[in-house]
Amino acid sequence: MTGSKNLENWLHEKVGPAYDALKADPARAVTPDQVRYTLAELLAEAEAAGVYPLPPEQREWVDAPAVGRELTPFDPAETLTSAEAISTFLAEAEATADPAYIEHAQAVAARAKAMHGIE
Known part of the structure; x- marks a missing residue:
C-alpha cells in the first residue's frame, strides 16, 4: 500500500x-496544558x-537521577570537529536545496568553527 493510500485511510478511519466527534461535542477537547505531561506525571497517573x-x-x-545528558538536545556542531567535516556537512545541506535548512546548517557550521577553533 502506498504512503498516500495509508494517509488517506488514516484520515478516513x-x-x-x-x-x-469533537465538532458534535466541543467539551471533549483538551487544552494544551492538559496534554503537556511529563513522563513522571504519566507514570504516576497510570500507576x-x-x-x-x-x-x-x-x-x-524511572526514579533514578540523571547521570548525563539523556534529555538534552543533540548539537551537531559538537561532532563537526574538522574543516573537512564542516565542508561535507555544508555540501549535504546545499544538496537539499532547502533554503531554511541551508541557513540552519550554516549557523551550525559557524558554531562548530567557533567551538573547535577551526578557521
Missing part, C-alpha cells in the same frame, strides 16, 4: 471520526489508576 504498575527495577530506573 481515524481523523474524520475524531473531528466529527494510581492501576493501569500500569511498574516492576520495582523499572520504578528504580
